[in-house]
Amino acid sequence: MPLLDWVNRNQAEETATRVPYHLLKFEKSYGDVKQAKENLIIQGDNLQALKALLPLYGGQVKCIFIDPPYNTQSAFEHYDDKLEHAQWLSMMYPRLQLLKDLLAEDGSIWITLDDNESHYLKVLCDEVFSRKNFVRNIVWQKKYTVANDSKGIPDSHDHILVYRKSDKFLRNLLPRTEKQNQLYKYDDNDGRGRWRTDNLTVKTLSQAYLYPITNPNTGKEYLPSAGRCWLTSSDNMLKLINDNRIYWGKKGDGAPQLKRYLSEVQDGILPTSWWTFDEVGHNDESRKEQKVFFGSEAFSTPKPERLITQILKIATNTNDMVLDSFLGSGTTAAVAHKMGRRYIGIEMGEHANTHVIPRLEKVIEGEQGGISSTVNWQGGGGFSFYTLGGSVFDDNGFLNADVKFKDLASYVWWLETKFALNQTENFDNPFLGIHEGTAYYLLYNGILGDRRPNGGNVLTSSVLNHLNECHAHDGKRIVIGEASRLSPARLEALNIEFKQIPYSLYGNKAK
Structure with a gap:
């Protein structure tokens, strides 16, 4: 398959691997405390945030919607949309790689762009998601008036590129009107x-x-x-x-x-590739929605709530996970909240505090803007606000002292299996789970109750006996800890592979 080439492409291919794993730092919950645990707003660089989410939500996101900078060579108040073309490609490539890893096997990603970069992104997505997983290029009629002062051919549409993770993706029918x-x-x-x-x-x-x-x-x-x-x-x-x-x-x-x-x-109708403004809204409608929420236009090109609603109707069902890593003013999170979807929103700028959180607080209170009357929204629910904490590993590959057992367990499990660890588990022993016939155990942070330095984190005969009591396993076992006192011959005889924190386990993967 032909590949798109640009300056510094080689570095862009390695960026996702090299970006450090970070911890997510809980700041505050809003609304219903229980439901707030299901919905996350993260302030921070979206590349680092996406990497931080992998051990927690890898392979679990049903629908990703992103509205990245269009690279129109314009300067906007809230973000830089004036990247050189190669820089823009280098910015998007690693983010697409991480977004793919977060998608569920039956999930899909929807990306809005205009003619400046959409055709280049189509080639990138063919490579990252595979050409066979291209679903459709949807044309959204974003304007209802013509710019008569244009010297060329005025535009009236945006593109929405749609890709699936695999052939397990099934689109929903749209409700009849x-x-x-x-x-x-x-x-x-x-x-x-x-x-x-x-x-x-x-x-x-x-x-x-x-x-x-x-x-x-x-x-x-x-x-x-x-x-x-x-x-x-x-x-x-x-x-x-x-x-x-x-x-x-x-x-x-x-x-x-x-x-x-x-x-x-x-009962429903098939979605098509042509979406009119009377069906899903237009730019002027979204700007008016912004004024209702913020008293002024927070962004020059926000997306209307009806547009996001259409996407979520096609790609998700109630309680599915939705992700937007270019959250902007929070439209995707607001719509997902009203439609009963779980959501993760990532926004780098200070308007995560000044716009996104206030908007979602109004949603919880029952605001009646956007799609509220259509979906009979009456308020309720909750969300949690996070920032990016320290990296899990330092530049030398050593663990951050703030890393707790469950934190490291999540990263260990992801790096070993490429699946997210069940976050509802209350880990009170070293056994993490079984993947493809192999049992995993983590000796870290005094999980066995011994708080002395290295206590309980070293694989000894007595610790091995305790692991057998935690979870006996006849097949292969992988034990991760600070050191092993068992000889290589005995480990081989017991079908145990020992991995030392951090070098044997991670190597360069820790970064």
Whole structure:
């Protein structure tokens, strides 16, 4: 597959690996304390924050929506959108790598951009997510007026690139609207309800479905147009005609059309790649929403709540996890909150405090802006605010003294298995779990109750006996600790691999 090349691409490929793992530092919870644990707002560099999230949420995020800088070469109040093209690519590449690792196997990522960088990003995403996992390029009509003062061809749309993690992704149908139901305007008063006309032919050519249909009122025969055939067999077509499910025009002398009954259609409709402003909102609508929340326009190009709602309807269900690592004014988090989704939002600037938190506080209070009336939002819920703490490992690979047992257990498990550790577990012994037939144990931070230096963190015969009491395992075992007093021969005989903190376990992976 062709690859996109740019200055410093090699460094960009290694950035995600080299960025240090950081701890997340809890600052404050808002609203319902229990529900606040499910929703995170993180202030800090999104590259470091994404890396910090991997051991906690790797492979668990159902939907990622990001609205990154469009690289329009403009200077905005809240962020720099004036990167050199190669810098922009180097900024996006490692973030896409980490976002992919956070996605669930049935998850999807949605990225909004305009023509400045969308085509380059398409090539990057083909590489990171695989070309076969490209779902669609959705065109969103973001403006309802034309810039008549433009010297060229004014733009009226943005792109939304959609990729899935794997073929396990299944899109939802969109709910039907009353406007769509009004298309079913005919009724024969035969108890089957309202119907509309539909095409009787399909593109797939089948010789068995090429036959004449005779209008019973005129005797005139009809054949499909060139390159098409009828959608069913002649026997089934005769049944449809006899059952009064074929329409012959107002006077009964026209070509056959199918009667499509409202009562027989799907509960929802298929999403398409063309989203109009009357369907999902436009830029002016989102700016007006901003004024309601903040009293002024916080950002020049925010996204309307209806746009995010459409995405979450297609890509998620209630209680699924949603992530936005370019959170901006907090629209994604606000919509996810109102729709009953769990969420993680990452924002670097001070407006995480000045805009995002106040907006979500209003959501908890029951504000009635945006989609609130549509989803019958009445308030409630909660979220937690975090900042980035110290790195898990220092420049020499040594552990940060602030790292607790559960912190290190999460990083150990992620680095070994590439799966997130169950964060609801209350670890009171060294056993972490079993992955692909291998049992993992961590000796760290006095987990065995011995608080002396290195106490309980060294693998000895007595500690091994205790591990067997914690969780006996017949297969391979990996024990991670500060040192081992057991000989290599005995470890091999017991099918135990010992990994020392930090060098044997991590090497360069710690950074």
